[in-house]
Amino acid sequence: MLCGATMASMQKRLQKELLALQRDPPPGMKVDEKSIQASLTQWIVDMEGASGTLYEGERFQLLFKFSSRYPFDSPEVVFIGDNIPVHPHVYSNGHICLSILTEDWSPALSVQSVCLSIVSMLSSCKDKKRPPDNALYVRTCDKNPKKTKWWYHDDNC
Amino acid sequence: LxxxxxxxxxxxxxxxxxxxxxxxxxxxxxxxxxxxxxxxxxxxxxxxxxxxxxxxxxxxxxxxxxxxxxxxxxxxxxxLYGRGSFGFGDGGFQMSFGIGAFPFGFIATAFNMNEGRDAPAAAGTQQQTDEQFLSRLFFYVALFLMLWLFIA
Missing domain, CATH: 3.30.40.10 (Zinc/RING finger domain, C3HC4 (zinc finger))
Structure with missing residues (x-):
């Protein structure tokens, strides 16, 4: 019964977010409506690198997975597809080292604010390179980036 | 779903x-x-x-x-209480408040009849007998209501 109630409130909120994103999407961002099933638990968002940055003209895809405890529980967010951005906080398997996706998550954040944070993370990059521990991490990590014990530090890359 | x-x-x-x-x-x-x-x-x-x-x-x-x-x-x-909302859960709280407040109200009247009022009327006057009669009447009414509450 309780599970049913949380499921319903999670879907209600996701429906509101979906509607807002469809009506008024931030520049360069588009929800792939075909990717969304009935339960709304999985979305793909297409995004473009911001103009005037190292990622200008590139296109990326983000996969969002929501648990029934969303928005109290953060979504699982990874880059998918054939263009994973080369960035010091993005591993070649698509995992993203961004604190709002785990310990700094807040239920007041949304798909839109996560997308904007990721665009801004890419935009502030001055040197396109993979994280230093990329090879080891990609070989040993869990499929779910939320299971990784991330180490958050500076943000001046 | x-x-x-x-x-x-x-x-x-x-x-x-x-x-x-x-x-x-x-x-x-x-x-x-x-x-x-x-x-x-x-x-x-x-x-x-x-x-x-x-x-x-x-x-x-x-x-x-x-x-x-x-x-x-x-x-x-x-x-935040807007107009018409009384408290948390709206109707629920109002209901329990109504039921809870009632006995306190009449116990107070039954036992504090003289508090903060004029001095009792002088003994033997018509007013005094009237007052005694009224206070007894109210007391029995209160007693009856109390018993009724307990039985119900």
């Missing part, structure tokens, strides 16, 4: 119901719906009390406002 399916993709249906066109001023920052049992944090952010409570339960060691990360605690949020 399946019943939600058709709504998921039709934007028009959505805005029609549910007040989808509001500007968000009175929407809970967590469920994005109109705040129910609304509370406001000291930093000024609006939530449904059930939503905020669930968030505080989720992170017991880090009680911060979901919007601005200012410190927050469950005893420092301010409930």
């Amino acid at each position: 399946c019943s939600l399916l058709p709504q998921a993709f039709s934007a028009s249906q959505w805005s029609a119901g549910d007040g989808g066109d509001t500007d968000g001023t009175f929407e809970c920052n967590i469920c994005l719906d109109t705040a129910k049992d609304a509370v406001i944090s000291l930093c000024g952010h609006l939530f449904c009390w059930p939503c905020l409570h669930q968030w505080l339960e989720t992170r017991p060691n880090r009680q911060v406002c979901p919007v601005c990360k200012a410190g927050i605690s469950r005893d420092k949020v301010i409930p």
